[in-house]
Amino acid sequence: MHQIETSILRLRGPWGVPIEVQPSILFLLFLIIGVHAGGGAAAMIDGVIIAAILVGSILLHELGHAWGALVQGVRVSRITLHGAGGTCLHAAVPARPSEFITVMGPLVNLTLWAVLSLLAEVIWATQPTPGAGNQFQLAAWLWFAAELNLMLFILNMMPVQPLDGGKLAFFALSRALPDGRALQVAGAFGVVFSVIWVPVMLVLFVTFGFVFLFLPSLRLHWSMLREGQSRTRTQP
Numbered sequence: 001m002h003q004i005e006t007s008i009l010r011l012r013g014p015w016g017v018p019i020e021v022q023p024s025i026l027f028l029l030f031l032i033i034g035v036h037a038g039g040g041a042a043a044m045i046d047g048v049i050i051a052a053i054l055v056g057s058i059l060l061h062e063l064g065h066a067w068g069a070l071v072q073g074v075r076v077s078r079i080t081l082h083g084a085g086g087t088c089l090h091a092a093v094p095a096r097p098s099e100f101i102t103v104m105g106p107l108v109n110l111t112l113w114a115v116l117s118l119l120a121e122v123i124w125a126t127q128p129t130p131g132a133g134n135q136f137q138l139a140a141w142l143w144f145a146a147e148l149n150l151m152l153f154i155l156n157m158m159p160v161q162p163l164d165g166g167k168l169a170f171f172a173l174s175r176a177l178p179d180g181r182a183l184q185v186a187g188a189f190g191v192v193f194s195v196i197w198v199p200v201m202l203v204l205f206v207t208f209g210f211v212f213l214f215l216p217s218l219r220l221h222w223s224m225l226r227e228g229q230s231r232t233r234t235q236p
Contacts, residue, residue, distance in 0.1 A: 007080070017066050017076050019059070024083030029055070053145045055081065057112065057152055061105045062086040068104030072097045095171055102167045109153040116146035151204070159186070160193040160216045161224075184228025190221025 007020035029051045036047030062079045065088035069076050074097060076090045090101065120142035127135045157165035169189060173182035194216040 013066075013079060014063060015066065015070055015076075017063075017070075018078040020078055020080045022080055022082040025055070025081050028083045049141065050144075053141075053148060057109065057145070057149050058086045060108050060112065061152065061156070062088045064104040064106075064108030065101055066090070068101040069093075069097075072100065074101065095174065099168065099171050102164050102171075106153050106156045106164050109149040109156065112149040113146045113153065116142045116149065120146060155200075158193055159189040160197070161186075161190055161220060163216075166190060178232070180228050180231025180234075182228070183224050184232055187221045187224030187226070187228050190216065191218060191225060194218040194221055 006023070008023050008026075009021035011019045011021075013019040032051045032054065033044065033047035036043040036050075039046075058081060059079070062081075066076045066079060069088070069090040072093070074090050074093050076088060078089050080087045080089070088101075088105070093101070120139045123135055123139040123142065127139075156163050157168070159169035160166045161170075166186065166189075170182060170186045173185050176182075177185065195218070197216050
């Protein structure tokens with residue numbers, strides 16, 4: 001779970017939901033921009049654009065969660081942006097409403113991938129001279145934003161707590177298995193993904209120039225696995 005920080009900026013977002021910016025996101029932005037700083041002014045501008053696209057995509061993801069809560073009458077206290085991504089804090093709800101709230105974030109990223117890819121294709125097809133001019137640059141950035149949102153969707157759907165995929169996996173397992181077995185299987189998935197998370201982040205950093213300041217807790221998932229095993233042994 002993301003550690004609570006003191007917010008450095010508080011904004012009024014859509015539907016009156018407060019949006020808070022926490023200090024750790026500045027380190028993430030400096031890291032992204034710093035990677036491009038050695039390439040001169042043009043590369044620095046690219047870094048700023050990449051950082052803006054990433055933060056915007058994370059914010060829209062969290063707004064998707066907020067919308068999923070609000071349409072069900074669930075109060076949303078705030079959205080926070082931080083180095084590990086973002087968090088939508090809302091009132092506690094039962095499993096069924098929570099499933100809808102959880103899935104809306106990744107669906108926003110998947111929708112952005114589809115829409116931005118389509119826009120990039122249209123702009124590319126209408127260029128007078130393919131591969132040159134401002135239209136080419138716009139299409140290239142749209143493709144980048146589309147691919148980044150697809151990557152965000154894939155990462156968020158990984159079955160590891162507290163990512164959306166981990167929550168959805170546990171919801172699905174709870175429908176099909178006894179509580180103890182569901183917890184055991186979710187913990188086992190979490191242990192595996194906690195181990196491979198660091199190399200995945202290294203690949204992202206090398207490929208796209210960004211990384212999430214988030215590390216799944218191996219201890220948490222191991223505890224889930226052990227508790228699930230204990231419950232399974234005591235269940236009839």
